[in-house]
Amino acid sequence: MIRSRFTGCGSYLPENVLSNDELAESVDTSDEWIRSRTGISERRIAAEGELTSDLAVRAGQKAMDAAGLTPDDIDLVIVATATPDETFPATATIVQAKLGIHRGCAFDVGAVCSGFVYALAVADNFIRTGQVASALVIGAETFSRIIDWSDRSTCILFGDGAGAVVLQASEGDGTIDDRGILKTSLRSDGRTHDLLYVDGGPSSTQSTGHLKMSGKEVFRHAVVNLTSIVRDVLCDPDLTGVEIDWLIPHQANRRILDSTAQKLGIPPSQVIVTIDKHANTSAASVPLALSQGISDGRVKTGDVILMEAMGGGFTWGACLARW
Ligand code: ACO
Numbered sequence: 001m002i003r004s005r006f007t008g009c010g011s012y013l014p015e016n017v018l019s020n021d022e023l024a025e026s027v028d029t030s031d032e033w034i035r036s037r038t039g040i041s042e043r044r045i046a047a048e049g050e051l052t053s054d055l056a057v058r059a060g061q062k063a064m065d066a067a068g069l070t071p072d073d074i075d076l077v078i079v080a081t082a083t084p085d086e087t088f089p090a091t092a093t094i095v096q097a098k099l100g101i102h103r104g105c106a107f108d109v110g111a112v113c114s115g116f117v118y119a120l121a122v123a124d125n126f127i128r129t130g131q132v133a134s135a136l137v138i139g140a141e142t143f144s145r146i147i148d149w150s151d152r153s154t155c156i157l158f159g160d161g162a163g164a165v166v167l168q169a170s171e172g173d174g175t176i177d178d179r180g181i182l183k184t185s186l187r188s189d190g191r192t193h194d195l196l197y198v199d200g201g202p203s204s205t206q207s208t209g210h211l212k213m214s215g216k217e218v219f220r221h222a223v224v225n226l227t228s229i230v231r232d233v234l235c236d237p238d239l240t241g242v243e244i245d246w247l248i249p250h251q252a253n254r255r256i257l258d259s260t261a262q263k264l265g266i267p268p269s270q271v272i273v274t275i276d277k278h279a280n281t282s283a284a285s286v287p288l289a290l291s292q293g294i295s296d297g298r299v300k301t302g303d304v305i306l307m308e309a310m311g312g313g314f315t316w317g318a319c320l321a322r323w
Pocket of ligand 1: 152157253310
């Protein structure tokens with residue numbers, strides 16, 4: 001059977017670091033409050049004129065280099081983002097052009113913080129049905145542009161960044177020993193719209209708007225939904241006996257990460273955490289954490305990784321893979 005195998009990974013963070021202490025100069029908060037409630041100590045902020053597509057291109061190029069591929073080798077580009085450069089065209093087509101990819105197709109996936117996991121599932125389906133042989137999947141965000149910087153309950157949480165992977169079709173024997181994506185699972189529930197949304201858009205207000213969030217409700221749903229989707233994946237009889245080496249969660253909040261891992265019985269030493277330095281980078285957070293785990297040598301060839309995320313909508317999803 002055809003499997004979607006990871007052959008490259010890369011990431012990019014803007015240079016500008018914004019610490020909690022610096023934030024506390026403009027809103028009524030403190031380093032101590034932010035660290036204890038969220039686990040965040042700093043975040044990166046894109047420079048003026050630095051767009052989501054610029055971050056995506058930097059991460060995407062590194063992933064292609066790691067895979068040893070040229071622009072002519074890429075059949076499909078998917079960018080997961082909730083902060084596109086423009087209302088249209090898709091940021092993915094802008095990234096495609098900037099990377100010199102003049103073939104195949106490119107489109108965005110909008111599932112907010114779950115976007116990267118959604119995009120992996122889409123790319124995996126394209127590959128396993130034989131429609132494409134390779135895909136560049138990127139999560140990229142400039143959330144700093146949709147934050148109300150006077151709202152201390154939300155502005156402390158987010159940062160900018162991008163992460164990317166290359167997936168390529170490869171032959172597997174259909175067992176849990178195959179390398180590549182073993183299973184994806186996606187869910188959404190649009191009834192929860194009001195708990196996490198941006199109060200603007202082309203059709204509603206003809207403006208971009210700002211992020212609005214009911215923090216406590218998001219927290220509660222996140223732990224329940226993430227735990228249930230991971231259990232859903234692991235209940236698949238085809239995956240009996242699989243052992244997870246690394247949990248690579250969406251970096252929403254340190255307490256959500258810890259509670260979810262604890263409920264799943266995964267020890268902290270097997271959870272890749274970047275929230276302290278990156279904050280919540282929405283669709284970029286999972287590939288940024290994956291990239292961190294690979295570059296520091298924790299995630300090795302043959303390791304089983306479990307990626308999970310939840311975002312506005314709500315949307316949530318999980319992807320189990322052997323690296
Ligand atoms: N600094 C200091 N005080 C603050 C701040 C701040 N930055 N923000 C809120 N407070 C105050 C509140 O005003 C409130 O004061 P009051 O008691 O006088 O009214 C008090 O702190 C407690 O506020 P709560 O909202 O109850 O604080 P809570 O412990 O719930 O923490 C937080 C808030 C961190 C947002 C938490 O609810 C949370 O992490 N929720 C999950 C949200 C999340 O992860 N969002 C990411 C996007 S969604 C996703 O990625 C899945």
